[in-house]
Amino acid sequence: MATVKKGAAKPAFKPNEHVVYPAHGVGQIEKIEKTEFAGHELELIVVTFAKDKMTLRVPVGKAKQVGMRKLADADTMKKALDTVAGRARVKRTMWSRRAQEYEAKINSGDLVAISEVVRDLYRAESQPEQSYSERQLYEAALDRMAREIAAINKTDETAAIKLIESQLAKSPKRTSKVEETEDDEEAEASADELQEKAA
Secondary structure, three states: OHHHHHHOOOOOOOOOOEEEEOOOEEEEEEEEEEEEEOOEEEEEEEEEEHHHOEEEEEEHHHOOOOOOEEOOOHHHHHHHHHHHOOOOOOOOOOHHHHHHHHHHHHOOOOHHHHHHHHHHHOOOOOOOOOOHHHHHHHHHHHHHHHHHHHHHHOOOHHHHHHHHHHHHHHOOOHHHHHHHHHHHHHHHHHHHHHHHHHO
């Protein structure tokens, strides 16, 4: 019976290890401290986010509930990098709805879901410019993904971004997607011109 309990035990977080907190991305455990709150002793995981100059104190018992997890394993990282090299899947729904979906994926803390946002919002130099909100979401997803990959590979974010960008460039369907997008943009532009002339 004891082995069953052991298998179901919550992941033990240790000082100095990197963890992923869904709403903020990769942080590092500074220490695990004990404090008293309303007459009860509470164990808190102190997580620092150096880039954001922020510190969070997460009760040990709540870590799983808030989705805090250890870094992704090598297989998950490979899946995320393979996802980025795949063909963009953009739904033909209103941007506001898609933006909400992308934001939810970024804040899920799931590396593969975040890589889908990077893939779908990436624009090659030959493609039309992104809107400001698209660019913001793309950069947020890229930042989250790069931070985790850098922590897994024990490199810096610049190296992680280069790795992600090399995967983005690998996609064989990127060119046909470019043409498709440009044609759509041209059609929209000419429709706008015609409306202006008519007015």
